[in-house]
Amino acid sequence: xxxxxxxxxxxxxxxxxxxxxxxxxxxxxxxxxxxxxxxxxxxxxxxxxxxxxxxxxxxxxxxxxxxxxxxxxxxxxxxxxxxxxxxxxxxxxxxxxxxxxxxxxxxxxxxxxxxxxxxxxxxxxxxxxxxxxxxxxxxxxxxxxxxxxxxxxxxxx
Amino acid sequence: xxxxxxxxxxxxxxxxxxxxxxxxxxxxxxxxxxxxxxxxxxxxxxxxxxxxxxxxxxxxxxxxxxxxxxxxxxxxxxxxxxxxxxxxxxxxxxxxxxxxxxxxxxxxxxxxxxxxxxxxxxxxxxxxxxxxxxxxxxxxxxxxxxxxxxxxxxxxxxxxxxxxxxxxxxxxxxxxxxxxxxxxxxxxxxxxxxxxxxxxxxxxxxxxxxxxxxxxxxxxxxxxxxxxxxxxxxxxxxxxxxxxxxxxxxxxxxxxxxxxxxxxxxxxxxxxxxxxxxxxxxxxxxxxxxxxxxxxxxxxxxxxxxxxxxxxxxxxxxxxxxxxxxxxxxxxxxxxxxxxxxxxxxxxxxxxxxxxxxxxxxxxxxxxxxxxxxxxxxxxxxxxxxxxxxxxxxxxxxxxxxxxxxxxxxxxxxxxxxxxxxxxxxxxxxxxxxxxxxxxxxxxxxxxxxxxxxxxxxxxxxxxxxxxxxxxxxxxxxxxxxxxxxxxxxxxxxxxxxxxxxxxxxxxxxxxxxxxxxxxxxxxxxxxxxxxxxxxxxxxxxxxxxxxxxxxxxxxx
Numbered sequence: 001x002x003x004x005x006x007x008x009x010x011x012x013x014x015x016x017x018x019x020x021x022x023x024x025x026x027x028x029x030x031x032x033x034x035x036x037x038x039x040x041x042x043x044x045x046x047x048x049x050x051x052x053x054x055x056x057x058x059x060x061x062x063x064x065x066x067x068x069x070x071x072x073x074x075x076x077x078x079x080x081x082x083x084x085x086x087x088x089x090x091x092x093x094x095x096x097x098x099x100x101x102x103x104x105x106x107x108x109x110x111x112x113x114x115x116x117x118x119x120x121x122x123x124x125x126x127x128x129x130x131x132x133x134x135x136x137x138x139x140x141x142x143x144x145x146x147x148x149x150x151x152x153x154x155x156x157x
Numbered sequence: 158x159x160x161x162x163x164x165x166x167x168x169x170x171x172x173x174x175x176x177x178x179x180x181x182x183x184x185x186x187x188x189x190x191x192x193x194x195x196x197x198x199x200x201x202x203x204x205x206x207x208x209x210x211x212x213x214x215x216x217x218x219x220x221x222x223x224x225x226x227x228x229x230x231x232x233x234x235x236x237x238x239x240x241x242x243x244x245x246x247x248x249x250x251x252x253x254x255x256x257x258x259x260x261x262x263x264x265x266x267x268x269x270x271x272x273x274x275x276x277x278x279x280x281x282x283x284x285x286x287x288x289x290x291x292x293x294x295x296x297x298x299x300x301x302x303x304x305x306x307x308x309x310x311x312x313x314x315x316x317x318x319x320x321x322x323x324x325x326x327x328x329x330x331x332x333x334x335x336x337x338x339x340x341x342x343x344x345x346x347x348x349x350x351x352x353x354x355x356x357x358x359x360x361x362x363x364x365x366x367x368x369x370x371x372x373x374x375x376x377x378x379x380x381x382x383x384x385x386x387x388x389x390x391x392x393x394x395x396x397x398x399x400x401x402x403x404x405x406x407x408x409x410x411x412x413x414x415x416x417x418x419x420x421x422x423x424x425x426x427x428x429x430x431x432x433x434x435x436x437x438x439x440x441x442x443x444x445x446x447x448x449x450x451x452x453x454x455x456x457x458x459x460x461x462x463x464x465x466x467x468x469x470x471x472x473x474x475x476x477x478x479x480x481x482x483x484x485x486x487x488x489x490x491x492x493x494x495x496x497x498x499x500x501x502x503x504x505x506x507x508x509x510x511x512x513x514x515x516x517x518x519x520x521x522x523x524x525x526x527x528x529x530x531x532x533x534x535x536x537x538x539x540x541x542x543x544x545x546x547x548x549x550x551x552x553x554x555x556x557x558x559x560x561x562x563x564x565x566x567x568x569x570x571x572x573x574x575x576x577x578x579x580x581x582x583x584x585x586x587x588x589x590x591x592x593x594x595x596x597x598x599x600x601x602x603x604x605x606x607x608x609x610x611x612x613x614x615x616x617x618x619x620x621x622x623x624x625x626x627x628x629x630x631x632x633x634x635x636x637x638x639x640x641x642x643x644x645x646x647x648x649x650x651x652x653x654x655x656x657x658x659x660x661x662x663x664x665x666x667x668x669x670x671x672x673x674x675x676x677x678x679x680x681x682x683x684x685x686x687x688x689x690x691x692x693x694x695x696x697x698x699x700x701x702x703x704x705x706x707x708x709x710x711x712x713x714x
Binding site for chain 1: 283
């Protein structure tokens with residue numbers, strides 16, 4: 001079970017260290033994390049995906065809320081949220097693999113970021129599970145390397 | 158007018174009303190020490206940075222104001238870290254100012270450089286690394302505000318040496334920009350009526366009072382609630398003193414070495430009102446048996462403690478005074494004769510003193526010191542058997558007169574903390590109880606005590622062993638005394654004399670009782686090496702992982 005937690009903090013020294021250190025030493029399993037800017041100058045937004053149920057998410061939220069820099073923190077899974085990850089996939093397919101690859105990719109939202117014929121890179125954005133599903137289906141089609149980001153999420157409420 | 162960063166620190170401390178600071182100079186704090194030279198408050202030169210932090214901790218616990226300690230970069234800071242972690246676990250407000258290498262050298266592995274900011278994070282409430290002299294006034298104000306707000310704790314200000322020398326405008330803010338939200342001072346007592354209803358309907362209610370009662374100054378509120386409704390009160394180790402232990406409703410301390418009646422009452426309770434406590438494992442024993450039939454009401458200033466260990470029926474978020482006051486208002490008077498009689502029966506069934514044991518035992522030492530000392534004198538216990546003997550046998554009736562390292566269990570805490578406590582209370586005598594093991598971990602502070610003539614009366618309960626571990630080895634590890642005994646006989650009286658403190662040795666109650674009146678009445682520090690039997694155990698004891706009701710009461714015939 002996973003829960004997504006959204007944290008808005010003031011930008012400051014060591015905020016990321018504080019959050020990651022806090023999660024680590026309190027024994028929360030952090031499965032994904034992103035950090036980025038918000039529409040408000042001086043405010044940063046962190047999105048964490050942690051393993052656990054509602055109770056554990058509540059504990060994590062209350063621990064993070066104690067940080068001096070925390071402005072808001074919420075368990076986004078509780079009220080519903082839009083959650084997106086990014087993924088880049090690099091292939092060096094044989095001609096046969098290349099055809100099969102494009103066939104598989106039709107099933108997923110994507111664009112081709114770079115195509116040099118012998119190698120190409122796809123970029124994708126979508127829910128984490130969808131990207132994981134895609135990755136499973138393109139193994140064996142000349143996959144060289146892939147990278148998936150942590151999530152960005154905003155509550156729907 | 159422009160000031161150097163170092164002068165700004167001194168001015169800020171003066172504005173904050175600091176009476177004394179504890180520290181040791183070093184290469185990265187020479188400018189700061191130059192400014193301290195004519196500061197309007199005292200600087201106490203300690204002999205180890207860890208002790209400086211403990212002294213500031215004792216000062217804070219005894220005064221209710223933030224204690225301040227100062228150290229240099231690198232090893233100065235790593236030494237102080239144990240003291241910060243100790244204060245953090247016990248929610249004690251400290252402001253630690255550490256020197257740092259010059260900003261241009263940070264990150265270059267410079268001499269006496271350590272990642273102070275990074276390594277402090279898990280051990281403090283907040284850390285500042287000051288990167289410019291302009292940031293300094295607000296960082297200092299922020300440190301003092303954060304240290305005392307909400308749940309108190311230590312705050313570190315890491316101050317590079319070049320910023321101590323740099324000049325800037327000094328305008329000390331009255332408040333930082335931190336609102337109540339950032340200072341984490343929310344209150345939610347909306348369910349106080351539910352709490353009151355639970356207590357009203359309870360047949361076997363118990364209050365568990367933690368250290369939060371003491372840091373809030375809520376003892377009078379606790380007493381009123383307990384008396385109004387006839388609710389027995391157990392305390393945690395940190396809560397000792399929150400409720401007068403000679404009061405008929407007092408159950409004393411609960412937990413691993415708690416009184417049998419406190420542990421039985423917690424096990425049998427139908428409603429438990431826990432205030433200002435975080436349910437330490439040493440307090441709860443086996444968790445699934447802890448207050449297992451009780452509806453738990455948890456009042457605390459830190460919402461992160463709710464449901465962390467013990468799932469609760471009702472949460473009350475706020476200061477302990479507000480929590481207790483509000484619940485008391487909602488309650489009518491009531492009494493519970495049957496429950497009180499049950500508690501009385503337990504008290505008779507399991508008396509604490511051990512009449513069968515030898516003459517010169519810790520319980521007798523503690524009781525006779527208590528008879529000779531004043532109720533208002535603070536008592537500081539170190540860590541181990543001595544701590545639990547003190548907690549059990551030195552009954553505390555005044556709030557803020559018992560201090561110990563509860564959460565981190567830092568051996569070596571007692572002597573420096575006792576010094577800080579004495580200085581916080583205008584050099585009132587402070588009693589320091591320590592074992593021979595823990596005492597040697599900060600015994601260098603005897604010299605500091607002597608130099609400033611601080612009236613700490615030290616009782617080394619010397620059993621020539623690391624007694625608490627020895628006790629576990631005796632009871633649970635087939636008497637394999639690995640690393641705990643025998644220790645070579647240390648002559649603590651001679652050690653004390655060598656460092657300028659009058660030292661005595663006692664091997665019997667008669668000797669001790671002959672010595673006490675003079676020792677306690679004479680100004681300045683003194684030490685007594687009490688040669689207690691090695692075999693003496695601290696009982697009762699709830700074995701690790703056992704339920705509170707399954708305490709060992711006697712193990713020898």
